[in-house]
Amino acid sequence: MNITRSWREQKVMLKQRFTVLNDADFEFIEGQREGMLNRLSQKLQKTKEELHLLFAELQTY
Structure with missing residues (x-):
């Protein structure tokens, strides 16, 4: 996947699209992605594969 958007932009887009998400949902320590x-996955009720497709989709906007 070619990443064209920053992580900050992706977080904002996901929070706008899924209002149940908050900043704490995106916190992670290096190496604990x-x-x-x-x-x-649990909060959005999506598989990891669906999440990867969602992140790939964000790169096309």
């Missing part, structure tokens, strides 16, 4: 993905 999986924990954040698990929280997002």
Whole structure:
């Protein structure tokens, strides 16, 4: 995946699209990205594959 948007932009776009998300949902310690993905997956009721597709979609806007 070619990343064209900053992480900050992606977070803002996701929070606008999914109003149940907040800043705490995006917190992670270096090397613990999986924990954040698990929280997002659970909160949005999406699989990790669906999350990866969602992040890829954000790159096209």
